[in-house]
Amino acid sequence: MAYQAAIFDMDGTLLNTLDDLAASTNAALAAHGMPPRTTDEVRQFVGNGIMNLVRRAVPEGTGEEERQAVFDTFCAHYAEHSAERTAPYPGILELLAHLREQGVRCAVVSNKGDFAVQDLVRLYFPGAFDFAVGEREGIRRKPAPDTVNAALEALDVTRNQAVYVGDSEVDVATAAASGLDCIAVTWGFRSIQTLLDAGATTLVNTTDELLDIIVG
DSSP: OOOSEEEEOOBTTTEEOHHHHHHHHHHHHHHTTOOOOOHHHHHHHTTSOHHHHHHHHSOTTOOHHHHHHHHHHHHHHHHHHTTSSOEEOTTHHHHHHHHHHTTOEEEEEEEEEHHHHHHHHHHHOTTTOSEEEEEOTTSOOTTSSHHHHHHHHHHTOOGGGEEEEESSHHHHHHHHHHTOEEEEESSSSSOHHHHHHTTOOOEESSHHHHHHHHHO
């Protein structure tokens, strides 16, 4: 089936952000005298927003006030260091260029803080997306459908004209909650088994496979 619009997750789907996320996590933990986390641990913590990343990273029993302080430190550090080791996955830039050539409208819907989403889209994907949104006040984050609904409205497409592309169980649940078809990519932060266990039915291993499904 050909789609008129593709809505993409960011972390683990478009961009490999893991090293920078891990660095900011550990910088925030160290600033508050807390032990570091491994990159693999941070990989599992990502996907449900920054506060949940911090909640999982801090030691068990950390109080709300101290957790909020770690969150604030993380946001300040990540705002300055979000693009030091981050890069698009192989084939992503070419994929987006082909989609634009085919007239497919594109959006980013992420649980990353909106400040970082906007910065990274401007830096890595200038002109590639018609709409981008991250976690912000007043709108529920994924897997609630709110940010996807905002993207559909901005792209001026119906649910059956759009497909959601992501790399995690949160993305599979987001697509289901939004009434969209879902394509799960296997190069991101979760294992194939995790995606299958979450209910993913369409998986792709390369951007060429992804392009073929989107354009039909």
